[in-house]
Amino acid sequence: MLLFVLFLVMGLVISISKTYSSSYILVEHDDIQSAYNRIFFKGFSSALWVIISVSGYVLLKEFINYLIEDNKKAEGSKNQIKIDVGFGLAFWFVGLLLWASASAPLEIIIMWTVVVFAGICIAVYALYFYLPHHYAKGHKFRRYFWQIILATVLAAIPVCLITLLLAREAEIGAIVLCFHVPTQIIITLPLAWYIYKSRLANSNQISFLKTALGKSDASLSFLQSQINPHFLFNALNTLYGTALQENAERTGEGIQKLGDMMRFMLHENVQDKISLTRDVDYLENYISLQKLRTSRSADIVIETQIDEQLNNLQITPMLLIPFVENAFKHGISLQQPSHIKVTLQTKGNTLYFDVHN
Numbered sequence: 001m002l003l004f005v006l007f008l009v010m011g012l013v014i015s016i017s018k019t020y021s022s023s024y025i026l027v028e029h030d031d032i033q034s035a036y037n038r039i040f041f042k043g044f045s046s047a048l049w050v051i052i053s054v055s056g057y058v059l060l061k062e063f064i065n066y067l068i069e070d071n072k073k074a075e076g077s078k079n080q081i082k083i084d085v086g087f088g089l090a091f092w093f094v095g096l097l098l099w100a101s102a103s104a105p106l107e108i109i110i111m112w113t114v115v116v117f118a119g120i121c122i123a124v125y126a127l128y129f130y131l132p133h134h135y136a137k138g139h140k141f142r143r144y145f146w147q148i149i150l151a152t153v154l155a156a157i158p159v160c161l162i163t164l165l166l167a168r169e170a171e172i173g174a175i176v177l178c179f180h181v182p183t184q185i186i187i188t189l190p191l192a193w194y195i196y197k198s199r200l201a202n203s204n205q206i207s208f209l210k211t212a213l214g215k216s217d218a219s220l221s222f223l224q225s226q227i228n229p230h231f232l233f234n235a236l237n238t239l240y241g242t243a244l245q246e247n248a249e250r251t252g253e254g255i256q257k258l259g260d261m262m263r264f265m266l267h268e269n270v271q272d273k274i275s276l277t278r279d280v281d282y283l284e285n286y287i288s289l290q291k292l293r294t295s296r297s298a299d300i301v302i303e304t305q306i307d308e309q310l311n312n313l314q315i316t317p318m319l320l321i322p323f324v325e326n327a328f329k330h331g332i333s334l335q336q337p338s339h340i341k342v343t344l345q346t347k348g349n350t351l352y353f354d355v356h357n
Contacts, residue, residue, distance in 0.1 A: 081128055088120035110166045111176045118155045118180060119188045125151060126192035135200065144193065152184040254292050257285040268317060276313040276351070280306060280344065283320055287342065290328050300332055301339040311346060320344075323355045331357025 092113065099109050126148060134144055156177055163176045264282045268274050287304055294300045324342060332338045341356045 081124060084124065084127065085120060088116070088123070092116040092120075107167050107172050107175075110163060111172070111179060114159050114162050114176060115180050115183055118159050119184060122148065122151050122155060122184055122188050123192045123195075126189075127196050131192070131196045135196075141193070145189065148189045148192075149185065152181055152188075155184070156180055250292060254289060257288050261285050261289075271317060273314040274317050276311065276315045276346070277309040279315050279317060279320060280309050282318075283324060283342075283344075286321060286324060294332065299337040301337075303339070303341045305341075305343040305345075307345040309346065313346065313349065313351070315351070320353060323353070327355045327357040 095112055095116065096109065099112060126144075130147055131144065134147075159180050160173045160177055163173045167173070261282060264278065268278055284304075284306060287302065291302050294302065327340050327342075331340055339357065341354075343352070343354045345352050
């Protein structure tokens with residue numbers, strides 16, 4: 001209702017204004033009434049064009065804003081296609097307004113519409129269907145150039161058919177074809193290439209920044225993992241010093257061995273290979289702590305025959321300790337006599353390891 005009232009008011013204002021500003025054309029008509037009819041018809045036509053233009057602008061603006069907001073919520077090629085098509089339609093609509101304001105013939109508007117729509121279709125094909133495979137296979141610009149030429153020639157068929165259906169003049173079809181081919185080659189072809197290269201460069205830069213950020217996060221996490229054990233080691237050293245001051249030598253010895261085991265877990269356990277000597281040291285510290293725990297029970301006998309390792313043999317960290325842990329977990333009872341015997345020796349490059357309980 002509001003648009004209808006606006007149409008009537010604008011039509012009357014434009015028509016009355018034209019009767020004064022264009023009064024010289026009254027003599028071109030047979031009688032004064034037909035002249036006024038013609039002027040008022042043009043006035044209301046102009047009002048209708050203004051309303052259509054403003055309404056189309058508002059709708060197109062809301063559509064583009066919707067596409068942008070939708071793209072923020074869900075990133076993806078489909079959403080980007082919607083945005084690109086939306087901007088293409090906006091470009092077409094602005095041109096349509098300019099042609100209409102210039103009172104261009106209907107044939108010009110048809111030509112503008114079909115050529116721009118063909119350009120949008122070719123640009124979408126190049127950006128989202130051809131160029132990704134083109135770059136993935138490492139082809140040159142020449143191959144892309146001829147591919148778009150082929151797409152332009154194929155698109156000329158529906159362009160000419162649509163033009164003939166709308167204009168119904170064969171000459172217009174030929175004129176549209178003469179504008180269609182140069183427009184796609186001179187404008188659409190390099191524009192699609194430039195847009196894709198720019199987006200690819202931005203995408204690579206974002207990927208690089210994400211990788212760098214991931215490395216920074218990993219470095220920060222590693223630093224935090226170092227700070228927390230550092231505090232724990234300081235606390236263990238304090239407890240060790242307190243135990244020595246109170247002449248609790250066994251307690252101090254246990255704290256010291258626990259600290260050595262924790263350092264091994266943090267620094268050497270993450271390596272692929274370590275020296276056999278370091279792994280045996282960890283094993284002996286673990287057995288010493290277990291002896292300290294069971295020292296009050298005379299029925300538990302723990303015997304070790306571990307040769308000193310003076311070689312340079314390498315071993316996977318923590319390969320031996322699970323066997324000893326299982327022996328202490330399942331082979332010791334505080335209610336009845338128990339025993340564990342661990343033997344380890346090397347001959348050449350061969351390790352002989354035996355756990356018996």
